[in-house]
Amino acid sequence: MHILPPETFDTVSTLSFVRTVVGEVMALLPGDDQDIFQHGCDSLQATWIRNSILRVLIASKKIDAKAIPSNFVYAHPTVRLLADMLEHLASGGASSRLEVAARRSEDMIRMVTKYTLSPAFPNHVLAQSEPQPESVLVTGTTGVLGSHILAELLGQPGIGNVYAFNRSSGALGIHAHQRAVFEREGLNVSLLESPRLRLLEGDLLRQEFGLQTTEFDMLLRDVTWVVHNAWQVNFSVSLASLEPHIAATRALIDFALSTPVALEQQITDPHTVLGLGYTESKWVAEQILEAAASQTTLKPVIIRLGQLCGASNGAWKATEWFPTLLRTSQLLGALPILHGKASWVRVNDAARIIVNMSNSAERYLHLTHPHPVPTLFVLNHMSQLLSLPLIPFAEWFCALEVAASEEANAATNPGVRLLEFFRTYANTEDQIERETLFPVVVDNAKAVQISGSVMNELMPLSNEDAEKWVVHLQQKGYLV
Numbered sequence: 319m320h321i322l323p324p325e326t327f328d329t330v331s332t333l334s335f336v337r338t339v340v341g342e343v344m345a346l347l348p349g350d351d352q353d354i355f356q357h358g359c360d361s362l363q364a365t366w367i368r369n370s371i372l373r374v375l376i377a378s379k380k381i382d383a384k385a386i387p388s389n390f391v392y393a394h395p396t397v398r399l400l401a402d403m404l405e406h407l408a409s410g411g412a413s414s415r416l417e418v419a420a421r422r423s424e425d426m427i428r429m430v431t432k433y434t435l436s437p438a439f440p441n442h443v444l445a446q447s448e449p450q451p452e453s454v455l456v457t458g459t460t461g462v463l464g465s466h467i468l469a470e471l472l473g474q475p476g477i478g479n480v481y482a483f484n485r486s487s488g489a490l491g492i493h494a495h496q497r498a499v500f501e502r503e504g505l506n507v508s509l510l511e512s513p514r515l516r517l518l519e520g521d522l523l524r525q526e527f528g529l530q531t532t533e534f535d536m537l538l539r540d541v542t543w544v545v546h547n548a549w550q551v552n553f554s555v556s557l558a559s560l561e562p563h564i565a566a567t568r569a570l571i572d573f574a575l576s577t578p579v580a581l582e583q584q585i586t587d588p589h590t591v592l593g594l595g596y597t598e599s600k601w602v603a604e605q606i607l608e609a610a611a612s613q614t615t616l617k618p619v620i621i622r623l624g625q626l627c628g629a630s631n632g633a634w635k636a637t638e639w640f641p642t643l644l645r646t647s648q649l650l651g652a653l654p655i656l657h658g659k660a661s662w663v664r665v666n667d668a669a670r671i672i673v674n675m676s677n678s679a680e681r682y683l684h685l686t687h688p689h690p691v692p693t694l695f696v697l698n699h700m701s702q703l704l705s706l707p708l709i710p711f712a713e714w715f716c717a718l719e720v721a722a723s724e725e726a727n728a729a730t731n732p733g734v735r736l737l738e739f740f741r742t743y744a745n746t747e748d749q750i751e752r753e754t755l756f757p758v759v760v761d762n763a764k765a766v767q768i769s770g771s772v773m774n775e776l777m778p779l780s781n782e783d784a785e786k787w788v789v790h791l792q793q794k795g796y797l798v
């Protein structure tokens with residue numbers, strides 16, 4: 319790809335330059351203000367776009383290429399935002415960390431305002447009596463946790479109809495897709511035969527969720543409880559790229575308030591969760607639920623989940639940070655020494671506890687393992703299983719940064735995608751007492767208390783768990 323740098327970095331030339339780069343890499347050109355990640359840009363293409371821009375800039379000597387961070391494309395997910403940032407850098411402006419943090423928290427607050435002020439939340443019309451038993455609408459059941467929640471709901475005879483709502487499964491069809499996910503997760507496939515189950519495909523952002531009017535009316539009449547689980551679990555994309563999830567949360571609040579039945583502490587300061595677009599998007603969704611709870615009769619239960627890990631059959635999605643760290647370590651030839659705790663919950667345990675928590679009178683509950691193990695305990699065992707030495711994290715991260723700067727490795731090493739996420743560990747001192755790689759200390763006392771003995775009786779992670787994860791990831795061809 320040979321693209322000439324712009325003569326000058328004025329608005330028009332920079333925009334045209336970025337359009338050319340994005341168009342060439344993606345082989346299609348989204349509109350200037352459209353999110354490229356919502357239009358199919360993957361991590362490999364994001365790396366190409368960044369490298370193509372870098373190459374041209376180094377050649378032009380007009381912008382200090384070192385000022386372009388590795389998450390540059392994720393942090394500026396439209397053609398216009400990329401061009402604006404380049405223009406800003408060309409004019410000599412480099413953003414300080416404080417400026418970036420201020421801009422990010424302003425963006426979060428602006429998004430809360432956008433989804434709470436206008437239109438106002440609808441008035442809730444209560445029915446005379448609540449239908450029994452409760453019927454549940456659960457989103458994202460084609461995912462890991464959602465499929466376990468679905469199995470749990472179908473396994474509990476006291477629960478009424480279960481509406482599993484997902485985006486389109488394409489040609490495969492939702493029935494075959496859901497079945498394949500149950501098989502992958504080692505769940506009881508016969509549960510899907512339940513007459514209480516309705517598998518629905520739609521889009522929460524469309525009128526009547528993109529369903530037939532009769533189907534949507536049935537949901538309005540029957541649903542008494544919504545479990546909103548669908549979300550893009552991606553630690554690279556920015557808050558702006560996750561806006562469709564915020565809009566979907568608002569759409570579900572409006573839905574819950576339109577049904578005839580009423581369906582650990584708020585974090586008010588956005589600075590507490592700054593860093594990942596993912597955590598920022600969850601904070602925004604929480605504030606919108608808070609606003610709905612204070613202005614309407616909606617009673618949300620917000621379950622903040624810690625890290626989930628593979629369950630009885632060891633299934634753990636390769637794109638998550640820990641499997642990614644394992645594969646990256648195989649490519650780098652060593653595992654990093656990580657301090658801190660692993661309060662990871664097996665996904666089947668999490669699903670069971672979530673279903674039981676959903677009726678809680680508490681607004682916030684933290685679902686993390688009450689008996690964490692040192693992350694180094696897990697890594698020591700991984701070191702034996704994968705025959706890899708453990709090296710200081712700084713050394714490991716340095717090797718990853720080198721890989722990220724080499725085009726061939728950047729494309730094949732999955733850790734490059736999570737470079738900025740791993741950098742947070744490099745920047746976090748005092749990891750010993752904390753959850754590894756997550757800066758916020760989480761207290762789960764309330765959740766432990768309301769779960770009865772269920773959380774306290776969870777078995778700590780063992781070598782057996784680690785072995786199951788490795789076997790699963792090797793069977794999938796992800797680990798060698």
Ligand SMILES: NC(=O)c1ccc[n+]([C@@H]2O[C@H](COP(=O)([O-])OP(=O)(O)OC[C@H]3O[C@@H](n4cnc5c(N)ncnc54)[C@H](OP(=O)(O)O)[C@@H]3O)[C@@H](O)[C@H]2O)c1
Pocket residue numbers: 457458459460461462463464484485546547548549550551562623624625626627635638
């Ligand atoms: N995994 C963890 O350790 C962890 C930790 C804390 C919190 N959580 C939370 O738990 C929930 C489920 O996570 P998971 O690990 O089970 O994730 P997952 O396996 O990736 O499943 C995500 C689900 O959301 C759906 N989804 C993703 N993007 C969507 C979009 N743009 N529109 C509609 N549906 C979309 C997926 O549909 P497709 O199947 O069509 O892609 C899938 O059904 C999320 O809210 C996540 O934030 C997870």
